[in-house]
Amino acid sequence: MKIQLALDRMTITEAIHMAEQVDFYVDWIEVGTSLIKEFGMESVRAFRSRFPDKFIVADVKTVDNAAYEFDMCFSAGADAATVMGTSSPATIETCVEMGGRHGRQVMIDLLHTTETQWKALIQYKEAIFCAHVSKDQQEMGKQQPSADQLHSIVKRFGGLEQKIALAGGINLDSLPALIPIRPDILIIGSAITKAFDPVVAARTIKEFVISCKGESRHE
Amino acid sequence: MKIQLALDRMTITEAIHMAEQVDFYVDWIEVGTSLIKEFGMESVRAFRSRFPDKFIVADVKTVDNAAYEFDMCFSAGADAATVMGTSSPATIETCVEMGGRHGRQVMIDLLHTTETQWKALIQYKEAIFCAHVSKDQQEMGKQQPSADQLHSIVKRFGGLEQKIALAGGINLDSLPALIPIRPDILIIGSAITKAFDPVVAARTIKEFVISCKGESRHE
Numbered sequence: 001m002k003i004q005l006a007l008d009r010m011t012i013t014e015a016i017h018m019a020e021q022v023d024f025y026v027d028w029i030e031v032g033t034s035l036i037k038e039f040g041m042e043s044v045r046a047f048r049s050r051f052p053d054k055f056i057v058a059d060v061k062t063v064d065n066a067a068y069e070f071d072m073c074f075s076a077g078a079d080a081a082t083v084m085g086t087s088s089p090a091t092i093e094t095c096v097e098m099g100g101r102h103g104r105q106v107m108i109d110l111l112h113t114t115e116t117q118w119k120a121l122i123q124y125k126e127a128i129f130c131a132h133v134s135k136d137q138q139e140m141g142k143q144q145p146s147a148d149q150l151h152s153i154v155k156r157f158g159g160l161e162q163k164i165a166l167a168g169g170i171n172l173d174s175l176p177a178l179i180p181i182r183p184d185i186l187i188i189g190s191a192i193t194k195a196f197d198p199v200v201a202a203r204t205i206k207e208f209v210i211s212c213k214g215e216s217r218h219e
Numbered sequence: 220m221k222i223q224l225a226l227d228r229m230t231i232t233e234a235i236h237m238a239e240q241v242d243f244y245v246d247w248i249e250v251g252t253s254l255i256k257e258f259g260m261e262s263v264r265a266f267r268s269r270f271p272d273k274f275i276v277a278d279v280k281t282v283d284n285a286a287y288e289f290d291m292c293f294s295a296g297a298d299a300a301t302v303m304g305t306s307s308p309a310t311i312e313t314c315v316e317m318g319g320r321h322g323r324q325v326m327i328d329l330l331h332t333t334e335t336q337w338k339a340l341i342q343y344k345e346a347i348f349c350a351h352v353s354k355d356q357q358e359m360g361k362q363q364p365s366a367d368q369l370h371s372i373v374k375r376f377g378g379l380e381q382k383i384a385l386a387g388g389i390n391l392d393s394l395p396a397l398i399p400i401r402p403d404i405l406i407i408g409s410a411i412t413k414a415f416d417p418v419v420a421a422r423t424i425k426e427f428v429i430s431c432k433g434e435s436r437h438e
Binding site: 008009033034036037038039040041042043060061063064065066067068069072084086087088090091093094111112114134135136137139140 | 259262287355
């Protein structure tokens with residue numbers, strides 16, 4: 001079970017400093033959508049340059065112009081890029097093709113997707129499916145990240161081949177309920193980046209996952 | 220009927236040079252999603268600086284983190300920003316609130332939205348609705364922009380109060396079929412930017428709209 005550190009709502013310098021601190025406890029680094037939209041591909045290039053051997057996810061949240069955006073992310077050094085599951089089939093098809101052509105990963109963000117869309121998406125065996133409670137849903141509901149919400153999304157994918165990522169305000173409180181889902185990737189942002197001590201937070205989360213023998217569905 | 224020049228798949232310098240050439244024939248300038256994702260908010264700031272009095276649309280295509288992204292666009296000088304109609308209600312609600320708070324416009328992109336989503340969106344009287352044939356749909360189908368597709372989206376909104384924008388490969392061939400829809404905004408990209416002579420293309424389109432007495436639904 002991999003831990004993906006999501007970096008959002010900060011400058012590139014702050015994001016790199018954060019990643020340097022917790023590097024040892026996280027497996028993948030996500031250059032968040034807010035960094036990409038605020039600073040462009042410079043954010044991805046900066047991470048590739050500072051962390052040449054780390055797996056980097058560009059959370060570009062493509063909804064159109066798929067070949068151009070994915071090429072942009074991969075050229076900047078990303079190992080994976082994200083596309084919204086709510087996009088048109090043409091867009092998702094192109095993203096998956098681009099992933100194959102470049103030998104990189106494609107993560108399909110299931111945010112606000114319908115059951116009809118899921119059924120169309122399961123054809124993409126090579127993609128990572130990201131079950132996601134959005135920042136806006138979390139903030140508007142003033143609620144903690146809901147394991148129930150993630151659970152209800154993920155159980156549909158229980159028997160599938162695809163790798164599954166879970167995202168959306170995951171923290172030490174919600175983690176115990178998520179481990180049984182056996183996700184391949186746990187995407188964690190503010191529970192580390194906004195912690196009083198990010199290093200302690202990252203180490204505690206990593207140790208908790210290990211202590212649960214947090215194996216993913218594909219181990 | 221306003222003409223919005225969409226600038227995509229070029230550098231900031233190229234985009235500004237393009238806008239300078241055709242400035243006289245276009246009403247609004249759109250800083251395209253590809254510019255924002257490649258160069259960040261610097262793209263919006265550069266346009267605000269060079270065109271202090273022009274109406275600038277940041278095509279940020281928000282799908283989450285609405286307050287942060289819209290604040291980012293408005294702070295960079297955008298007069299309007301875009302949100303995907305496929306986003307969660309919490310995201311769209313926040314974008315509309317942000318527009319009101321900042322006294323700026325919100326454009327809801329109807330790309331790949333369902334009828335259920337349209338019904339939920341019509342509550343936002345103050346938003347501009349953008350009926351949109353995506354780049355990927357155009358490219359995969361190897362088809363010219365389809366007036367039929369735009370028509371079928373727009374006819375649902377015929378009796379509504381909202382302003383309507385049409386987008387997606389619109390050119391001189393497809394324009395005659397679109398004028399009767401009486402859109403408030405015609406979003407035109409490559410028909411100008413990829414033309415042999417962008418100035419001639421922009422002038423021809425502007426003159427055509429004027430010659431048709433191209434009045435929008437709100438004039």
